[in-house]
Amino acid sequence: MRVQLDVDKCQGHNRCYVLAPELFDVDDLGQAILIVEGDLDPGLEGKARLAASNCPEYAITTTD
Amino acid sequence: MTEVSDHNAFQQKEARYSPEGSFGWERVKYDPDDYGPVSDWAKDFDHADPAYNPQAPNIWKDLRESGCPVAHSERYGGVWAPLTHELVTEVAYDTDNFSSRNVVVSTSRPGDLAQPAPIGAAPPITSDPPFHAIARRIMLAPFAPKQIDPWEDEVRSLCRNLLDELGDIKPGESIIDAATDYAQHIPVNVIGRMLGFPAEDEALFRGFVHSTLETINQPRDVRMDGFEKLAEYINKQVVDHVDNPRDDLTSYMLNAEVEGNQLSPEHVTGSIILLLIAGVDTTWSAIGSALLHLAENASDRQRLVEEPDVMTFAVEEFLRSYAPVTMARMVTKDQDFHGCPMKKDDWVLLPFPAANLDPEAFDDADSFVIDREENRHAAFGLGIHRCLGSNLARLELRIAIEEFIARFPNFELSGEAEWSVGQIRGPRVIPVRVLEVTS
Numbered sequence: 001m002r003v004q005l006d007v008d009k010c011q012g013h014n015r016c017y018v019l020a021p022e023l024f025d026v027d028d029l030g031q032a033i034l035i036v037e038g039d040l041d042p043g044l045e046g047k048a049r050l051a052a053s054n055c056p057e058y059a060i061t062t063t064d
Numbered sequence: 065m066t067e068v069s070d071h072n073a074f075q076q077k078e079a080r081y082s083p084e085g086s087f088g089w090e091r092v093k094y095d096p097d098d099y100g101p102v103s104d105w106a107k108d109f110d111h112a113d114p115a116y117n118p119q120a121p122n123i124w125k126d127l128r129e130s131g132c133p134v135a136h137s138e139r140y141g142g143v144w145a146p147l148t149h150e151l152v153t154e155v156a157y158d159t160d161n162f163s164s165r166n167v168v169v170s171t172s173r174p175g176d177l178a179q180p181a182p183i184g185a186a187p188p189i190t191s192d193p194p195f196h197a198i199a200r201r202i203m204l205a206p207f208a209p210k211q212i213d214p215w216e217d218e219v220r221s222l223c224r225n226l227l228d229e230l231g232d233i234k235p236g237e238s239i240i241d242a243a244t245d246y247a248q249h250i251p252v253n254v255i256g257r258m259l260g261f262p263a264e265d266e267a268l269f270r271g272f273v274h275s276t277l278e279t280i281n282q283p284r285d286v287r288m289d290g291f292e293k294l295a296e297y298i299n300k301q302v303v304d305h306v307d308n309p310r311d312d313l314t315s316y317m318l319n320a321e322v323e324g325n326q327l328s329p330e331h332v333t334g335s336i337i338l339l340l341i342a343g344v345d346t347t348w349s350a351i352g353s354a355l356l357h358l359a360e361n362a363s364d365r366q367r368l369v370e371e372p373d374v375m376t377f378a379v380e381e382f383l384r385s386y387a388p389v390t391m392a393r394m395v396t397k398d399q400d401f402h403g404c405p406m407k408k409d410d411w412v413l414l415p416f417p418a419a420n421l422d423p424e425a426f427d428d429a430d431s432f433v434i435d436r437e438e439n440r441h442a443a444f445g446l447g448i449h450r451c452l453g454s455n456l457a458r459l460e461l462r463i464a465i466e467e468f469i470a471r472f473p474n475f476e477l478s479g480e481a482e483w484s485v486g487q488i489r490g491p492r493v494i495p496v497r498v499l500e501v502t503s
Contacts, residue, residue: 011446012450029205053438
C-alpha cells in the first residue's frame with residue numbers, strides 16, 4: 001500500500017498528524033507533511049487508511 | 065512609527081468598528097413582527113427562532129426527507145440554507161459566488177462604505193481571496209498544533225479549579241449546571257489569557273459575545289450599541305499592549321508584518337475581536353453538548369470512564385453529532401443555485417452541523433457512535449476558512465470532558481436543558497445531578 005497527500009487540498013485540520021504521526025507531520029502553520037515514501041510497512045497500513053478516512057477535505061488517498 | 069503615533073492610531077479608531085461595517089443598511093425595513101414563530105421551515109426558515117436550536121437535527125432531517133435540500137426565507141432580507149453535505153461543501157469551496165464579507169446573518173448588511181471584501185471587518189474570517197491567505201497566514205502560526213499542545217497543562221488546571229470551586233458535592237443530592245458552572249468558563253478564560261486580557265473581565269467578554277451572536281434579529285441600533293462597547297474595550301486593551309508589549313497574542317498581532325508593513329489598526333482590532341468572539345461561544349457549546357450527551361447516555365459515559373483511549377474518537381463524534389457552528393456567506397451576484405434563484409446580497413447559511421448528519425455522507429448518520437473510526441465531519445468548516453482555532457478547541461473539549469468525568473464518573477440529567485439562539489448551537493443550561501465523586 002502507498003499513501004498520497006494532496007497539499008493543495010490540505011486545510012490544516014490536523015487529523016492525520018493526530019491519528020498517524022508515523023506517516024504525517026505538520027509544519028509551523030499546521031499544514032500536513034507526508035513523511036514516508038514508497039511502499040508502506042504493512043503494520044502502518046491501518047494507520048494510513050485511518051488518516052485517509054478522517055480527512056474532511058479528502059486530501060489523503062491510499063493505493064494498494 | 066513612534067509609540068505616540070501608534071497609540072493615536074488606535075485612539076482615533078475608537079468606536080468606529082462594527083463587524084457589520086460602520087455604514088450598514090437594511091435591505092428590508094426591520095419589523096419585529098416579521099420575526100414571529102416559524103410554521104414552515106422550508107419557506108420561512110429562521111435559525112434564530114428559539115424553537116430551532118433545540119430541535120435542529122429533526123428540522124434538517126424532515127426537510128431533506130421531504131425533498132427540500134435548500135430551505136429559504138424572506139427574513140433578514142433573504143436567506144438560503146443548504147442542508148446536505150454536498151451542497152454545504154459546494155458553497156464553502158466557492159469563494160467567487162459566496163463572499164465571507166459578513167458571516168453572521170442579521171437584519172443589516174455591510175454598506176458600501178464599510179470595510180470592503182476582500183478584507184472585511186474581522187480578518188481573516190470576513191476576508192475573501194486573495195487577501196484572505198495573507199491575513200490567515202499571520203494567525204495560523206500561533207494556532208498550529210505545536211504551539212497549542214503546550215497549553216494542555218494550563219487548560220487542565222483551569223478545569224480542575226472550576227470543579228474545585230463547585231464546593232462540597234454530595235453524591236445523589238447535589239445538582240450543578242454543567243453549562244454555566246463549568247463549560248462556560250473554560251474557553252473565555254483560555255482565550256483571555258492567550259490575548260493577555262485581564263482575567264477579571266471574563267463576564268465582560270461573555271456580554272460582548274452575546275451581543276454579537278444572539279441579538280441578530282434585534283434592530284440595528286441595539287446591535288450597534290453592543291459593537292461600540294466591544295470596540296471601546298478592545299481598543300483599551302490594544303492601547304495598553306502598544307504601551308506595554310508582552311508575550312501574548314495581542315502583542316503578536318501588533319508586531320506582525322506583511323511585506324515589511326505593520327498591520328493596520330483596523331486589521332489588528334478586527335482580528336482580536338474575531339478571536340474573542342469566535343473562540344468563546346463555539347467551544348462552550350461543544351463542551352456543553354458533550355456533557356449533556358454524557359448525562360443522558362450512561363453507556364457512553366461509562367465507556368469513556370473505563371476506556372480513556374476511546375476519547376480520540378469520541379471527541380470527533382461529539383463534534384460531528386453536535387457541531388456548534390453555522391457560518392454564513394453573502395451571494396456576490398444573481399445566480400441559479402441548483403434551482404434556487406439567489407440574488408446578490410442574499411444570505412446563505414452554511415450549516416456544517418446539518419452536513420454532519422447527512423446520511424449520504426455518513427453511515428448511520430443519526431446515531432452517536434462513540435468510537436466511529438471513519439469521520440470526515442465538517443464541524444470546523446471546509447475549505448480555506450477552516451476554523452483557525454480548531455486545535456485549541458479540540459484541546460479544550462477533550463480536557464474539559466476528561467476532567468469532568470474524572471471528578472464525576474457518574475452523573476445524570478436532572479431537568480430540562482436550555483439551548484442557545486442563533487448560529488452557534490449549544491446548551492446554555494444543563495442541570496446535572498452528580499451521582500459519584502472522586503476525591
